[in-house]
Amino acid sequence: MNFFNQVFFLVAFSLFVTNSHAALTIEISEGVSSALPVAVVPFSSTGASVNISAIVNADLERCGYFKMMAEQAMPSKPNTAATVNFNEWQAASQNYLVIGQLADGGSGQYNVQFQLFDVYKSGQLLGYRMTSSAADLRKTAHHISDLIFEKLTGKKGVFSGRIAYITTTNLGSKQQSQQLQIADADGFNPQTIASSVEPLMSPSWSPDGKKIAYVSFERKSAAIYVQTLASGERTRVAEFPGINGAPAWSPDGTRLALTLSKDGSPDIFILNLSSHSLTKLTKSFAIDTEPSWSPDGNTIVFTSDRGGKPQIYMVSSQGGDEKRLTFSGSYNARASFSPDGRNLVMVHGNGNDYRIAIMDMANKSINVLTSGRSDESPSFAPNGSMILYASKKGGTGFLSAVSIDGKIQQKLVFNSGEVREPSWGP
Amino acid sequence: MKLNKTIVAIAISAVFLSACSDTDEKDASLTDGNLNANSGINDASTNGLNKGYGMNSSAMNGNGDYASTLGPEFNDPNNPLSKRTIYFMLDSSEVMPDFITVISAHSQYLIANPSQHITLEGNGDERGSREYNIALGELRAKSVSSMMKARGVSESQLNIVSYGEEKPAVLGNNEAAWEKNRRVELAYQPR
Numbered sequence: 143m144n145f146f147n148q149v150f151f152l153v154a155f156s157l158f159v160t161n162s163h164a165a166l167t168i169e170i171s172e173g174v175s176s177a178l179p180v181a182v183v184p185f186s187s188t189g190a191s192v193n194i195s196a197i198v199n200a201d202l203e204r205c206g207y208f209k210m211m212a213e214q215a216m217p218s219k220p221n222t223a224a225t226v227n228f229n230e231w232q233a234a235s236q237n238y239l240v241i242g243q244l245a246d247g248g249s250g251q252y253n254v255q256f257q258l259f260d261v262y263k264s265g266q267l268l269g270y271r272m273t274s275s276a277a278d279l280r281k282t283a284h285h286i287s288d289l290i291f292e293k294l295t296g297k298k299g300v301f302s303g304r305i306a307y308i309t310t311t312n313l314g315s316k317q318q319s320q321q322l323q324i325a326d327a328d329g330f331n332p333q334t335i336a337s338s339v340e341p342l343m344s345p346s347w348s349p350d351g352k353k354i355a356y357v358s359f360e361r362k363s364a365a366i367y368v369q370t371l372a373s374g375e376r377t378r379v380a381e382f383p384g385i386n387g388a389p390a391w392s393p394d395g396t397r398l399a400l401t402l403s404k405d406g407s408p409d410i411f412i413l414n415l416s417s418h419s420l421t422k423l424t425k426s427f428a429i430d431t432e433p434s435w436s437p438d439g440n441t442i443v444f445t446s447d448r449g450g451k452p453q454i455y456m457v458s459s460q461g462g463d464e465k466r467l468t469f470s471g472s473y474n475a476r477a478s479f480s481p482d483g484r485n486l487v488m489v490h491g492n493g494n495d496y497r498i499a500i501m502d503m504a505n506k507s508i509n510v511l512t513s514g515r516s517d518e519s520p521s522f523a524p525n526g527s528m529i530l531y532a533s534k535k536g537g538t539g540f541l542s543a544v545s546i547d548g549k550i551q552q553k554l555v556f557n558s559g560e561v562r563e564p565s566w567g568p
Numbered sequence: 569m570k571l572n573k574t575i576v577a578i579a580i581s582a583v584f585l586s587a588c589s590d591t592d593e594k595d596a597s598l599t600d601g602n603l604n605a606n607s608g609i610n611d612a613s614t615n616g617l618n619k620g621y622g623m624n625s626s627a628m629n630g631n632g633d634y635a636s637t638l639g640p641e642f643n644d645p646n647n648p649l650s651k652r653t654i655y656f657m658l659d660s661s662e663v664m665p666d667f668i669t670v671i672s673a674h675s676q677y678l679i680a681n682p683s684q685h686i687t688l689e690g691n692g693d694e695r696g697s698r699e700y701n702i703a704l705g706e707l708r709a710k711s712v713s714s715m716m717k718a719r720g721v722s723e724s725q726l727n728i729v730s731y732g733e734e735k736p737a738v739l740g741n742n743e744a745a746w747e748k749n750r751r752v753e754l755a756y757q758p759r
Contacts, residue, residue, distance in 0.1 A: 341734035343698060363729050364702075385706055385730060388699040401699065408703045429703040445700055451659075452700055476697035489697045496695055516741060518697055534694065534741055563698065 172551040174206055178237050178294065181211035185242040186221040190252055192279035194244055194286070198256075201287035201301045201328065206550035207294070211236055223257055228264040236261050240290060250276050258290055268293050280330060298525040303327045304567040305530065306335075306345040306354055307541065310560040322356055324371065324567070329554065335369060336376075344563065346389045346398075351568040355379070355389035355398055366400060368415070379413060388432045392439055392459070399423070399433035399442055399459075410444050412459070423461055434478040435459065443467065443486060445475040454488060454501075468501065470508050476519065477501075480526045485546070487520040487529050498531045500546055511548040521566045528552075530564045635756040638684070648673035652754040653737075654712055655747065658693075661707035663715060671712060674754055675719035682722065688712050689753040690730040691737070693746035698732055705730035705752075712752045727757070 180202060185195040203210040217230040221243050231239050242256030251273050258268040268289060274282040281302065288299030304324050311319045320342045325332040336342060340359035347354055348368075355368045364386040369376035380386045384403035391398060398413045410423040410433045424430040428448035435442055443456045446464075454468040454477045468474040473491030480487065483503070490499035490510055498512040498520045516534040523530065523543075528550070530543045539562040541554040554561075641647040652674075654667045663671065678684055690705030709728045717723060738745040 341731060343702075343732075343734065359729075359731070359734070384728065385702055387702050401703070403703070403706060408706070429700065429707070431703050432697060432699045445697065447700075452696070473696060475700045491696060516695055538739075 169553045169555060171553050172206070172549070174549050177207060177209040179211065179235055180208045180238045180240065180294075181216060181231065181234070181236045182240040183216060183219050183221070183242075184213060185244050185254075185256070187244040188246045190244050190246070190279060191276065192283065194254065194279060194283040195240075195242060197280060197283035197328075198240065198287050198290070201284060202290065204328070204552065205291065205301075206545065206552065207291070223259075223266065226259065228259070228261055231261045238267075238294065242286075244279075247273060252276065252279060252282075254279075254282055254286075256286055258293060280326065284326065284328070297527055300523045300525050300528070300566070301327055303524055304351070305564055306347065306567060307564045308342050308345065308562050312559065322354070324354070327566075335371060335374070336367070344388055345565045346391055347565055347567045348391050349393055349395045349568055355391065357387050357389065366398070368398075379415065379418075384408075385431075390433050390435060392435050393437055394439060399435060401431040401433070410442065410457075421461075423457060423459070424464060426464075430455075432476045436479050437481060437483045443477045443479070445477070454486065467506065468508070469506075471499075474499075478520065478522065480522050480546070481524060482526055487522060489518050489520065498529060498544065500529070509548070511544045511546070512542070514542075517542075519563045519565075521564055523566050524568050530554075530566050532562045532564060634758050635754075638756060649677060652756075654708075654752045654754070656708050656750040656752070658746075658750065659704070661704065661711045663711050668715075671715050672719060675716045675721050678716065678721045678725050679719070682725065685725050685727065685757045687727040687729060687755045687757055689735075689755055690728070690732075691735060691749055691751050691753070692733050693749040694733045694736065694741070695746065698734070702730050702732035702734075705732045708750075708752050712754075 182195050182199040182202065199210055202208045211234070215234070217234055218227065220226045220241055226239065226241065239259040239261050240256060242254065245253045247253045253271070253273055255271040257266055259265065260267050270289065272282060284301040287301040291297070291299035291301065304326055306322065306324045309321050309323055311321065313319050317339060320338050321334045322336040322342050322345055323332050323334050335354065336356065336358065338358055338360040340362065343357040345354050345356045352372065353368055353370050355366060357364055357366055365381035366379050366386045366389050367376050368379050379398065380400060380402065382402050382404040385401055385408050388401040389398045396415060398415060400411055400413060401408050402411050407427050407429065409425060409430050412421045412423055423442065424444065426446060426448045428446055430444055430446045432445040433442050440459055441456055442459050443454055445452050446455045449466065451472050452475045453466055454474045455464050455466050457464045471490050472493055473496065475489045477486045477488040485503060486501045488499055488501065489496055490508060495515050496517055497510050497514060498517045499508050499510045501508045511529065512531065514533045518532050520529050520531040526546065528543045528545050530541060532539055533542050539560040541561055541564045543552040543554065544550065635642050635652060641649045644650055648670045651670045654663060654670065657664070674686070678686060688709040690709030692701040692704045706728065709730060713726050713728055716726060736749045737751065738748045
């Protein structure tokens with residue numbers, strides 16, 4: 143039923159690249175000055191409801207590394223290598239050219255092929271032929287974007303990824319609904335995986351991307367749930383007296399680090415998800431919360447106010463000495479490691495403004511990346527190139543993304559309601 | 569499609585405007601005392617704070633109504649039992665002297681009425697990280713709980729939950745909103 147609705151919708155509005163089927167519209171507010179000129183020629187297509195080349199074009203445009211050529215400006219619209227005239231693309235000052243075809247292969251399957259050319263070398267850089275079901279055509283388009291991105295930048299693409307976030311919808315008569323949603327990295331295909339009139343918080347992806355842990359107050363007190371995305375099946379893994387918060391998966395997916403206050407002050411615990419055994423990791427009388435694992439699983443960083451103000455500390459995931467990491471700024475919280483383990487991203491406050499900052503683990507230097515007044519919940523993209531975070535302005539929340547050098551900035555515009563606590567999936 | 573977006577935009581700004589005007593209105597009630605001294609802040613009733621925007625604080629929707637059914641003293645603005653919100657300074661869980669009367673009055677009521685139960689709902693403003701604010705909200709609720717226990721209230725009558733910044737009483741990115749969100753709500757529970 144849903145599937146047919148979606149197909150109908152896409153047919154009806156296939157002319158619009160960004161239609162209201164997307165939960166989010168992503169606008170690039172700042173890109174690199176050296177953006178590479180790329181032309182994606184509309185693919186020839188027979189009967190498909192998804193405009194693959196438009197999705198590839200939008201992905202590449204959004205990432206900030208490329209300057210995409212408008213379709214009207216294209217000197218020609220070749221779909222085969224034999225009909226490409228490199229001279230005219232050189233004359234149009236394009237560095238790279240993408241062409242492709244989409245053909246109905248029968249029984250709901252499509253044959254997709256594309257080629258990426260270096261215009262000045264007049265040669266092919268990439269060429270792929272793939273099959274896709276009708277339902278997977280968007281996924282296939284993002285996969286093509288990933289392949290092109292990696293070829294041209296040397297970095298893994300993140301267009302095929304998914305994001306999780308919390309959104310609030312007003313139901314009228316003083317009632318609100320909180321929803322935990324997941325969507326494609328471009329905001330399409332939003333799916334509500336949990337909803338409650340009470341707060342939902344702190345979504346955390348399992349390393350294999352199949353489960354999400356989160357906090358729900360649906361029973362009028364905090365509890366941590368683990369939900370399997372494919373089946374919707376969920377388990378309540380922690381519901382102790384007091385705080386049950388900040389779940390974070392170990393890199394091997396077997397344990398959750400979390401915050402419990404059952405013994406008095408909030409401390410970091412490790413819950414083994416198969417044996418259900420619980421190990422207390424920190425024992426201070428202060429607030430210890432917001433644990434996050436290093437990629438090798440050996441270290442956990444967390445927020446503690448044991449020194450009077452919240453700062454970032456680290457401890458071995460086996461327990462032991464706890465060491466303070468941040469000394470610059472009166473407020474450092476909610477740290478997490480970059481995928482290569484070399485940097486920490488965190489909320490960095492100076493008393494008035496709370497911004498996203500990145501810290502080099504080698505020399506402990508802190509670089510503030512954003513300029514909002516109330517930026518929070520930073521989350522690394524799986525390739526480590528961008529950081530997704532939440533901002534607030536005018537009493538409402540929205541999502542933004544910034545590259546780790548601060549040069550590329552994107553704003554993710556949500557169609558309805560408030561959106562917060564983004565988490566970039568694996 | 570474009571029309572839809574326009575309607576949504578208008579609807580959102582209308583909500584925001586009503587939140588703003590609520591803030592302005594409450595500012596007026598605070599003018600008889602400066603913020604640091606906090607005289608006057610405890611005049612802001614939970615009822616007023618929630619008006620205009622639909623944050624469904626349980627003290628507002630269910631339990632607030634329940635408390636108001638407990639007796640006329642809960643609705644008499646001159647009686648400290650009518651005040652069921654304790655406000656806090658930035659990044660602090662220390663109960664300010666102005667609220668001691670309110671906490672003492674509720675303690676005496678709970679001691680005299682051992683069948684009554686109360687949930688202390690800790691809250692914070694929106695600044696900083698969300699889970700840290702959960703911890704801060706719990707500290708605030710525990711401060712109030714300790715004072716009540718010190719006055720003889722049975723632990724079995726007290727329940728604590730922290731909502732951090734998840735249930736703001738007032739929306740807004742300014743001190744006027746923040747000072748109304750750093751609070752503990754005393755929510756009487758029907759049992």
